[in-house]
Amino acid sequence: MNDEAPVDDFERIAVELWIAHDAIEILAVHARVPPSRPAANGPAELRYEVRDARADLVEAGTFADPRVVHSEFDRAGNVSPVVETAGAGSTWLFLPDIDGTVKIDDASTTLGILDLVRDLQTHTVPLLQPDDILGAPVKLLDNGASAQRADILFVPDGFTEAQMERFHEDVNEILEGLKRDPDYAAVWRGFNFWRQDVRSRDAGINESGQVRNTAFDVGPLGDSGRCHWPSNDGARAIRDLGATVNADYVVVIINTALHSGCATSSMTTVSITPNTAHVLAHELGHGLFNLGDEYxxxxxxxxxxxxxxxxxxxxxxxxxxxxxxxxxxxxxxxxxxxxxxxxxxxxxxxxxxxxxxxxxxxxxxxxxLGQPFCPVCRHARDRYFAPLGVEPEQPQIPANNKHCDHVSRVAGSNRFATAANLSRELFADGAQVVVLANGSDISPDALAAGPLAFKFKAPLLLTARDGLPIHTEDEIHRLGATRVIIVGGESVVGPGVARQLQDARITVERIFGANRFETAALIARRLTSDKPSTLAFIASGENTSLVDALAAGGPAAALGAPILLTSRDALPAATAQAIRDLGITRTIVVGGSGAVSEAVFAQLPGATRLSGPDRYQTAVAIATHAMEQDVVERSTMFLAQGIRLPDALAAAAAGRILLLTQPTTLNTHAAGFLEKHAINVTIMGGEAAVGDAVERAVCTAVQ
Incomplete structure (x- = not known):
């Protein structure tokens, strides 16, 4: 039924939703009565029934325009109706538990709430079949009897039988992320976690005008694009599955990369993004602890x-x-x-x-999202677990300076959070401009973007391809940025990211070429447009050698010199043209001949090579040259692991030295350099990236 269509002799039946960032706060059914309809013996009346998710009658009665009936459901299912005055000509029925139904009866017309929200005229999906439930529920974490624990059940929507393994991986990753959150780690023994495999006939969920046959018929709710919810039948099936394990809460993992999260007191839907664990932590705050949104x-x-x-x-x-x-x-x-x-x-x-x-x-x-609970929210959490006999353990939150005063660590729950946290340290007072790059393991555009960020006194933040991670989005808003420069084409930073920024009234500029070499050349042109440089750093743009450019970012930024990329055995046309057009007379090649061949080296003007037998010694060679030339700020140096790039990508915007190490042991060459030159060291990434033993060794080297 279309939510704008007349129903019987109603002039208009409609739904009003207030959908916040990731939760449904209220749901309202509007019934507007035409002036021609009043009965001869008095004002027009409508009869109403409000039923909860179990179809139990909550309240019933009649009302004449204008009246408001407002029912609130607590976690135990108790109801407290409140009657208020509404605007003339309308009646609102608020039902926070949207699994319920409202019957507005003037001609035996019963309206399901979600039937009003979503157009179901051409959408008929069969009920979940018994053989779609694959096996028995699996208990992933057993901390005791259900009566003394919060039992959480994970179910999938939009995952085919062939995709169940991926669903398992998603759940495991979410739980790992949730356990890393100190506020949930403190009460971890108060949870039991379950997983129930349920197959969908189609992969994905209802979105963008596409109707798919999925287990719970999840589709968009409202027009925010950030809330997806099951149909009435789907919600009942979810509730029935939860009852099989006495679940206090059901988490529906939906098969979409769109940022989505909605919650009621009994269930939540969350999509799979880099931030899912943080979204779930937030939603559990609603569903278990009765907390509201503070934004x-x-x-x-x-x-x-x-x-x-x-x-x-x-x-x-x-x-x-x-x-x-x-x-x-x-x-x-x-x-x-x-x-x-x-x-x-x-x-x-x-x-x-x-x-x-x-x-x-x-x-x-x-x-x-990504912030800890405040003391009041933590108190609400503890009040929830107290009847279950669960005392919170003191959360182990590592200090920035864990072992010594001159060694600190910038870390986050993922690469996006790490970059955002570095931005908070470097730009505590905000920034007008942000440079934004793809944060994948292989991100040549981000490597070339460091000097540009330094030029604009801007942080270098990271994004996923199809959506702006919540840490990045929050940091852009905290900074008060009015302009974002995206580096890379739509194949690496999709149009949806730009739309998110533009919707927030932020000016978006995009620098991109047909490939990574052209993009780096265009970044170089933008960098030197008002302050030419005769020096350029040349680094390999091939995936296996990108790490050399990582260590060059800080010194290049401090010098105002661009980073241009090359293939190992051939100088790309875009790079050669940029060298000519920009008047480059000196080049610093980073990496050995295995990364940039002698044939390419010979084509470069005034070339000098900085390299070592491996990536760690190459980073030391770059750092030594920067110290000798006195071009970098010396008070603080960065240290990052040299296996994966993302944690250190954002560091180039600071214009400082970056050294590399193995994840579990401090590289001996890096240690020697630190012992000789370092005053303060900032480690990039958490202990999974750069271990505690490395931090201790850095303290020893620097003291």
């Missing part, structure tokens, strides 16, 4: 603000704050200034509204 949008009407939650208040008065016993400041409301950021107070801007709603802390997981 806000400009222009949201007061009537669309979230209701009071443990972490959302409607007044900054001390007596009105749900967290008044946890306050650590008497300044209420609390100014959102740096000197107050460590306090629990009442910061205005929460529950989708910039004014009129207050949150307890400057930032929190319920405001920015």
């Amino acid at each position: 806000a949008y400009a222009g949201v009407a007061a009537g669309s603000c979230a209701s009071e939650r443990p972490n959302i208040a409607t007044s900054a008065a001390r007596a009105s704050l749900p967290w008044r016993d946890l306050l650590t400041t008497n300044t209420l409301p609390t100014p959102d200034r740096a000197e107050f950021h460590r306090f629990v107070g009442a910061f205005e801007g929460a529950g989708y509204c910039e004014t009129g709603r207050f949150r307890p802390h400057h930032d929190c997981m319920m405001r920015s």
Whole structure:
């Protein structure tokens, strides 16, 4: 039924949704009655029934325009109806548990909520068949009896039987990410995790006008593009599967790369992106701990603000704050200034509204994905687990300076978060420009972009191909950036990324060529457009040798010199043309003849080679040359592992020396250089990338 179509003698039946960043806050069914319809004996009346997800009658009655019936469901299924006054001519029925139904009866017309939200006239999907459920549920983590634990069930939608192994991998990766979150690690023994394999006949979910036959019929909900939800039948099937393991919550993994996350008190849908573990951590805050969203949008009407939650208040008065016993400041409301950021107070801007709603802390997981819980949200978590006999363990949050004062670490849950965290350190006061590059393991565009970022006093942030990771998106907004320069074509940074930025009213510029060599040449032209350089660094653009360009990024940036790429045995036409057009008279070749052949070297003007027997010694050679030329800021150097590139990509924007090491043992050549020259060292990446033993060895070398 189309949500704008007349139904019987109603003038208009419609649905209004407020869909926040990744959660459904309210669902409203509008019934507008034409003036011609009033009965002779009085005002027009509609009968209503509200039923919950189990089809149990919650409330019923009649109302005359205008009335509002607002029902809230707690985790135990209890209902507290509230009647308020609405605008003239409309009736709103709010039902937070959207698995339920509303019956608006004037001519025996029963309307399922999702039937109003989604056009199902041409979409008939068979119910889940018994043979689509593949085997029994698998218990992935057993911490005790269900009555004393929070049981979480994972189910797939849009995964065919042939894709079940991928679903298993996705679940394992999500759980690993969730366990790395200190706020969940602290209560990890309070969870049981289950997985139930369910096949879909088609791969993917309903999106972009395509209807697919999937287990739970998941499709777009609303027009935000960030919420996908099962049909009524799909939701019932999910609920039934949850009942087989006494699940407290069901997580539906949907087979799409779009950033999507929605939640109710009983289930959530999440897509597979680099941020899925963070999205789930946020959604569990809603579903288990009854926490509200703390972010806000400009222009949201007061009537669309979230209701009071443990972490959302409607007044900054001390007596009105749900967290008044946890306050650590008497300044209420609390100014959102740096000197107050460590306090629990009442910061205005929460529950989708910039004014009129207050949150307890400057930032929190319920405001920015990837952030820890604030003390108030942590208290709500502990209150949930207390009846289960689960005491939180003290989270082990590594300090930046773990073993010594002069060695620190910048890390995140993934490469995107690491780059964002480095940006926070380097650009604490914000930046107008951001340079954005693909953050894959093989990212030549990002290697060439470091000097450009340095020129614009901009961070180098990373993105996935098809969507802006939440850490990157949040950091761009924190910086207050008004312009983003994307390096690379749409095959590496897709058009969806640009649209996300433009939707946020950010100016987007894209620098790209037909291949990596042309893109590097165009970056060089942009870099030197107002400040020419006669020097260029030449590095291999072949996948096996890209690491040499990684170590060259900082010195090249400090010199204002471009990084141009070449094949091993032939100088690309785009590179040769750029050398001529830019007036390059000196070149520094990074890497040995195995990366850049002698034949190519001979074609370069004023060429000098910086290399060593391996990547680690090549990095030392580049660093030694930079020190000898006195071209880099010496107070802090970077150290990264030399096997995979992403963690160190963003470091080039700082214009500093970067050394490489093995992941578990400090490279002896890097150690020698640090012992001789280093004052402070910043390790890029977490302990899985650069181990704790390496950090200890760096402390020894630098002291």
